[in-house]
Amino acid sequence: MTTTTPPTPPAPVELTHHSHLTGVFAPQREEVDVADLTVRGEIPTDLNGSYLRNGPNPRFDPIGSFVYPLDGDGMVHRISIADGRVSYSNRFVRTPMVLAEEAAGHAIWSGITDGYTPSADEVGPELAGTFRELPDINIVRHGGRLMAMAESDQPYLLDPATLATLAKTDCDGAMRVGSTAHPKIDPATGEMVLFNYSLEAPYLTWSTVAADGHTISGPTPVDGVDESVMIHDMALTSRYVVLFVCPLIFDLEAAMTGGSLLTWRPETGTRIALIPRDGGPVRWVQTDPFWVWHFANAFDGPNPEDGVIVDYVEWSYPGGFADEPRPATSALTRAIIRPDGKINRNTLSDNAFNMEFPRVDDRLLTRDHRRVATVAKGPHDTGDADSLWFYDLGAGTETFWSPGTAIGEPIYIPGADRDHWGAIGTDPADMRSYFYLLAADDPTAGPVATVDLPIRVPAGLHGAWLADPS
16 A cells, blocks of 8 residues: 655744734734724714725745735725724635634645645645635625635625625636636726636636626637736726736746746737727737736727727836846836827826825726826835825826825725725834825825724735715
């Protein structure tokens, strides 16, 4: 009788030397429900809803490696506002991996770049050989579903009342092969459009889900993509799905021999796909190499030959995912992409350092948005992303507000009387977290209200404002 020795688990990650497992990024293991939080200033009584934010938060100290933001278990934070009062709650997204590790009392699955998988002796036959599921990037509500979104996988449904994890979902087949964390919802139609990249053919697909949650079109291959490419976000107009195919390529052969899973190939340039939402043929536009994590918004030009206008944060290359001797730089950029293959890329602002997380009023997705907010380091560069930057693209102005904390992604919060921007910040000195509410028409005046959160909220990643049904 032949026996096999189970693989040896990797060694624990050295937390004290990992920049994304310490300080404002350190994991939060406590789950709480706290009502009537302390508010300095005044919460407008016309604001009623919840700000939900997801982010990588390992349930136990990780083993093997930890690559931010791709590794980590999901933790969803909810700040609820009603009648001028504020409450907070948070929950882990409890995948089968999290449940198994909670039963064991320690991490079992390694980081995604290690290639280690647990044996049946350790986790049972159903989970043996699996990799950690990572619904830890974003949170989306659509078609009656509240979903914790992963990077190129199916999301997990959450109970809207309790945030309890319910089940994995394929979203009526639209996410049969998975979805990236940034689907886009068209406010005019209520449709949700999503895309997914895969390590196997078809390497890139897109789908559309109706406002009521049923699938209009399932995973549709994007013609012209013949290798696996990482694409984190997308843009959407009333006519087009817009995908920037930057040259960050998955290299499984290199990863199997100890090399990097992702390879930057600038010699191939960046290609942009204009995919007609009505099912017409894909139109490709070729340009110089650059990288995009996140888009602010996109909209169609006034005439079909004008193509589309896309606002996004453009990076010179993808930082730690590329072997380059120079630092990666970023800038708020507008691209005008024409169906005839011509493209103009114009820098709107490069005054901020390490700019990211561009957001607009989500009610204006697919339409001209005028205003954009981002996170960045301020002129004094404290080491963390410490400022919110606000751009009025119509007036050509930019302003910023620095709260003295490490600040997170801004979110636009519409109100019956006045709109606001919201964001979570953490003081790196005492590790206390706050929720800031800024008037949208004068954000640099400082918060109209600052909410003391009951526990520290780890820095990153994405969230959504969910207004209460009227």
